[in-house]
Amino acid sequence: MYRYSEFDEAFVRSRVAQFRAQVARRIDGSLTEDEFKPLRLMNGLYLQLHAYMLRVAIPYGTLNSAQMRQLAMIAERWDKGYGHFTTRQNIQFNWPALRDVPDMLDALADVGMHAIQTSGNTIRNVTADHFAGAAEDEVMDPRPVAELIRQWSTDHPEFQFLPRKFKVAVTGSPMDRAVTAAHDIGLRLVAKEGGIGAKVLVGGGLGRTPMIGKVLKSFVPLPDLLPYLEAVVAVYNLLGRRDNKYKARIKITVHETGIEEIRRLVEEEFAARKPLFKGADEGLLSEITAQFAAPAFDAEGPGDYETWRQADPVFRAFTDTNVAAHRHPDYAILTVSLKAHGATPGDATSEQMRVLAELAERYAHDELRISHEQNVILPHLPKRHLKAVHEALAAAGLATANVGLASDIIACPGMDYCALATARSIPVAQELATRFEAMKIEHEIGPLKIKISGCINACGHHHVGHIGILGLDRAGVESYQITLGGDGGPDAVIGERTGPGFAYDQIVPAIERILLAYLDLREGPGESFLDAYRRLGMAPFKAALYEDGEARADAA
Amino acid sequence: MPRPFSPKVLTANALLEGDVVYLAADGHWTRHHAEAELIEDEATAELRLLDAEARGHEVVGAYLADALRGPRGPEPVHFREAFRTRGPSNYRHGKQEHA
Numbered sequence: 024m025y026r027y028s029e030f031d032e033a034f035v036r037s038r039v040a041q042f043r044a045q046v047a048r049r050i051d052g053s054l055t056e057d058e059f060k061p062l063r064l065m066n067g068l069y070l071q072l073h074a075y076m077l078r079v080a081i082p083y084g085t086l087n088s089a090q091m092r093q094l095a096m097i098a099e100r101w102d103k104g105y106g107h108f109t110t111r112q113n114i115q116f117n118w119p120a121l122r123d124v125p126d127m128l129d130a131l132a133d134v135g136m137h138a139i140q141t142s143g144n145t146i147r148n149v150t151a152d153h154f155a156g157a158a159e160d161e162v163m164d165p166r167p168v169a170e171l172i173r174q175w176s177t178d179h180p181e182f183q184f185l186p187r188k189f190k191v192a193v194t195g196s197p198m199d200r201a202v203t204a205a206h207d208i209g210l211r212l213v214a215k216e217g218g219i220g221a222k223v224l225v226g227g228g229l230g231r232t233p234m235i236g237k238v239l240k241s242f243v244p245l246p247d248l249l250p251y252l253e254a255v256v257a258v259y260n261l262l263g264r265r266d267n268k269y270k271a272r273i274k275i276t277v278h279e280t281g282i283e284e285i286r287r288l289v290e291e292e293f294a295a296r297k298p299l300f301k302g303a304d305e306g307l308l309s310e311i312t313a314q315f316a317a318p319a320f321d322a323e324g325p326g327d328y329e330t331w332r333q334a335d336p337v338f339r340a341f342t343d344t345n346v347a348a349h350r351h352p353d354y355a356i357l358t359v360s361l362k363a364h365g366a367t368p369g370d371a372t373s374e375q376m377r378v379l380a381e382l383a384e385r386y387a388h389d390e391l392r393i394s395h396e397q398n399v400i401l402p403h404l405p406k407r408h409l410k411a412v413h414e415a416l417a418a419a420g421l422a423t424a425n426v427g428l429a430s431d432i433i434a435c436p437g438m439d440y441c442a443l444a445t446a447r448s449i450p451v452a453q454e455l456a457t458r459f460e461a462m463k464i465e466h467e468i469g470p471l472k473i474k475i476s477g478c479i480n481a482c483g484h485h486h487v488g489h490i491g492i493l494g495l496d497r498a499g500v501e502s503y504q505i506t507l508g509g510d511g512g513p514d515a516v517i518g519e520r521t522g523p524g525f526a527y528d529q530i531v532p533a534i535e536r537i538l539l540a541y542l543d544l545r546e547g548p549g550e551s552f553l554d555a556y557r558r559l560g561m562a563p564f565k566a567a568l569y570e571d572g573e574a575r576a577d578a579a
Numbered sequence: 580m581p582r583p584f585s586p587k588v589l590t591a592n593a594l595l596e597g598d599v600v601y602l603a604a605d606g607h608w609t610r611h612h613a614e615a616e617l618i619e620d621e622a623t624a625e626l627r628l629l630d631a632e633a634r635g636h637e638v639v640g641a642y643l644a645d646a647l648r649g650p651r652g653p654e655p656v657h658f659r660e661a662f663r664t665r666g667p668s669n670y671r672h673g674k675q676e677h678a
């Protein structure tokens with residue numbers, strides 16, 4: 024696993040010491056809020072609706088047991104005994120007091136973690152597939168490439184004042200679990216004639232103007248990757264609009280300039296920059312790759328895994344939904360759902376975090392991952408331990424067998440926490456999951472992604488939900504707009520709006536009508552909701568949704 | 580004719596805890612909406628806002644929010660302000676914890 028270098032350690036410690044002094048100066052009145060705000064945001068400290076919130080980065084979503092235990096301790100000592108895992112592979116503490124934050128940051132630094140948000144209009148935290156290094160379908164572990172980009176872009180003098188923030192995601196799998204098409208640059212690693220390279224997508228993004236990234240180049244060999252990326256960012260740096268913050272992201276640049284012209288300009292830049300790289304980047308990549316080496320997989324075999332599956336229907340259902348294929352035949356990738364029916368998506372108590380840490384340490388090579396779908400993963404779990412792990416998870420309320428199903432809902436914090444929200448999202452997720460459980464229909468429905476955002480910023484990825492829900496404020500009342508057919512996978516699509524929105528107490532029945540219509544309309548259990556929608560289009564779902572129309576839909 | 584002024588309360592977040600606070604008529608910060616001063620004219624509202632901005636060592640992000648006269652004191656108008664009087668809806672945390 025990647026470990027911080029001494030340089031990183033010293034840097035993080037000095038940032039904490041600086042911030043401790045800044046907090047003291049804010050409290051004694053020598054700093055105003057205008058002076059303090061940018062300083063606290065740089066350290067991950069936000070002021071939300073009811074309290075401060077500390078956001079802690081989990082690079083590539085990777086944690087070891089000591090780090091997870093420390094998060095549990097921090098939640099207990101300085102917060103309310105739980106943490107919230109987000110769609111950006113962060114953990115958020117929702118109730119810190121200002122005075123305690125420097126101590127929390129010191130406790131994080133003790134385990135090599137920090138809350139430094141690479142904020143501003145720079146290249147942000149690079150994200151990667153949460154199954155990286157474990158997935159059976161992977162061409163290459165994407166994390167070394169992501170880390171290479173992080174090191175190249177950190178403090179890159181040319182790119183400190185881009186027109187707007189710039190996000191990069193990397194996947195090494197054709198399944199694209201990193202939503203690469205919704206990033207400023209998305210990289211999909213592919214193999215070709217013995218060499219590995221990246222398919223480069225550009226101009227994706229969600230928020231107020233959602234767009235799917237376009238293919239800029241179908242294959243860039245790894246040795247050319249950094250000069251190529253530098254060329255893309257240089258072209259954007261020059262062309263990107265600085266006159267209007269809502270038109271400043273590269274998606275708008277690509278949209279306004281045209282992908283062909285961007286491609287031509289990038290090729291020109293690339294030709295000029297490539298000779299300057301001289302291969303130092305390639306040496307660095309092999310060094311980083313060594314740090315991300317897979318654990319030594321044991322050779323004990325799968326044990327009685329199949330026998331247990333046959334004997335115990337609860338265990339079988341759990342492994343059917345929550346286990347994904349590992350590259351080693353006797354191993355499993357286990358997703359632990361943080362979506363118990365009726366609970367807050369992404370929340371884990373300190374006790375649950377300790378159980379997860381314990382299981383990772385004891386059975387699974389001491390590694391944990393956080394997914395953008397707000398679940399926790401044991402990426403390297405020998406199948407022979409699955410039964411014991413399942414029992415321990417069940418005792419901790421963590422054995423919900425719903426990964427990838429209707430109640431595995433992504434929800435942003437919404438108006439229960441977020442100061443920018445226009446409506447709540449968490450209770451909508453809670454009520455939907457509770458309803459699905461009462462109806463006992465989610466296994467019949469099969470794969471389904473429901474995603475909810477509490478405002479147009481789209482932190483809950485609603486545009487790429489098979490069913491997306493966007494909470495808005497319509498004349499002082501919460502109103503929920505539905506989109507259908509979105510997809511965040513390899514063939515990403517932005518969902519389409521159904522029509523008028525629904526009031527808070529009407530949104531659960533509305534979603535229920537869509538799902539019942541799907542069960543009626545599908546060709547059989549093999550046709551997923553998304554497939555059925557693609558075959559049938561909006562019309563039959565709209566009819567089900569707005570049957571006896573006006574009574575149900577608000578007029579917004 | 581001047582535009583009718585809709586009554587307001589002055590609200591902010593406390594510097595140390597981040598908790599929602601309201602300005603009371605005697606100038607102290609209260610944690611309870613019903614104890615806030617109901618401000619019924621624009622000139623006073625502007626004055627209170629200036630005052631609050633000068634008290635940046637006590638509170639953060641002061642603003643005026645619409646409110647109505649109720650039997651037990653001012654009541655919030657918008658749902659966002661109603662949530663701010665209680666706390667989140669997924670746990671009994673925040674103000675409702677002690678209510």
Ligand code: HEM
Pocket residue numbers: 069071108109110111190205227228229230231272434435436441442443480481482483484
């Ligand atoms: C203090 C709370 C938060 C604030 C102030 C905030 C602010 C924003 C803003 C302003 C945008 C729009 C950026 C743009 O379009 O240029 C955005 C986008 C986004 N945020 Fe947040 N956010 C918050 C919490 C979260 C949380 C909790 C998550 C993860 C659960 C998250 C994940 C995202 C994602 C995935 C996007 C869209 C991706 C993109 O196109 O950039 N945010 N956020």
Ligand code: SF4
Pocket residue numbers: 435436437438441442443444445476477478479480481482483
């Ligand atoms: S989508 Fe809006 S409400 Fe939800 S977390 Fe993002 S900014 Fe807040």
